[in-house]
Amino acid sequence: MSRTLRRLLSPSPPPAMQRDTVRLRLDDAEIEVLRVRDPRARRIKLSVDERGARLTLPLRASLSMGERFLEQHRGWLAQQLRHYRSDRMPAPLVPGEPGQLPLRGELLPLHWQEGRYAKLDIDAQGACVQWPARGTPAMLQRLLREFYEAQTRADLGQWLPRYLPGLPRAPTRIRLKVMSSQWGSLAPDGSMALDLALVLGHPAAFEYVLVHELCHLLQANHSPAFWHEVEQRFPAWREQRDYFHLEGRRLKAMLRQLL
Template sequence: MLRLFTRKPEVQERRNITLTLDDGATLDVLMQRHARARRIKLSVDERGARLTLPSRASERAALDFLQAHTDWLQAQWRALHVDAAQPLRVGITSALPLRGENHSIEWRPARLTRLLVTDEGVRFEVRGLEGLSGQPATPAVHRALRDFYEAQARGDIAHWLPKYAAGLPSPVSRINIKRMSSQWGSLSSSRVMALDLALILARPSAFEYVLVHELCHLIHHDHSRAFWREVEHRFPDWRDERDYFHVQGRQLKATMRMLCG
């Protein structure tokens, strides 16, 4: 007799807990039971705060753990957002981050919603600007901003890629640019490269390093010494860029999330 077994879901239960911070602001903490969790764990990143507990842990113990670590959580959350951009407001936001710098925005009404790079900064053309001025960004505005950032990122990649193509056993089959929760890049077994959209907010040398890092995985599919020797050969200053991401990485991801919704 053939029996079908269904895999037990790893995340078994989840709900939000609203935490009131010292300044009166509120923060939603996602509490979830996880089948693979061995202890209660509190974490925070650009997506929010999460309280993870094992399947058999009591909810009271998890809430006590959260209460005991509230000061730490507040400090981490504020440090993550202190330098992050504010949510995009039509006609109000005065600058956009791009390639490690802030560029002034000129808002203009237009038939199409799009962004253009000008000598003075960035021009944000918005359909129906008069009626939207001062309001939070609409889905069309968010989409235009994401398209703009992706186009800028692809332009940088096209500029750098020929420099590093020599010596690769095969070319990348496709490059996808998307928002990634924790990684900055990846390379699949079918040679599809994924790069985080937030890289376009970083200084160009850091973005270039991530591209080189993933290209080197075409030669070595792990992080062996041979892999790092290949990275060193192609990008000698890679350690500086890795340190840059350790310091600035969470802010970059938080800023992209804040701007693009």
């Protein structure tokens, strides 16, 4: 095959994403919405997180279609942005300055002490960080991740013995990850992944996610039979699912801010 023919028959690379901003007035304030034209998108989508609002357009959608979509969802957008007001998010941690550390549905008072190496512990006053004089932001992020991973594994060690006896087998392993949308997953090989942000929320909500994923060892679907298994082990699962609908984005946003 000639080089020219090979080039003609080879699949062309997908178009790159295009980004710009569009201004929108909400109530008495004007905001900037990040507009992204994504070749992978199949529909117009509006999303909000702690960084602001994002409008995603598929290639076939015109700019005017996107603007009309924004206008139609103006009320929803204002409500979501209020949800991410700064008073609902703890301030970023600054070494040496008092702060708040989210853990298990609470904001623990955080104080600092000089130390030879970085260490984070829970004490009677809340949380205490031993911090070296030459500590770096990367060191703080690593310390926080190790702390949250240890706290997560402590919770799992408390709950797993309660649920494993009723299952055909245990998960082959459990991985802790920072997940963008999911809270957990179970792979065909039996390995489980859990979002590290779970330990920031109410313990009952975390326990529900664990039970949910464990029940996939019995039913690899979301059939009525699966939900029956969840119901038998965790009758209050609906309440915790509603909790994630209300607070899930904020929990994930707090973890991103910390790490």
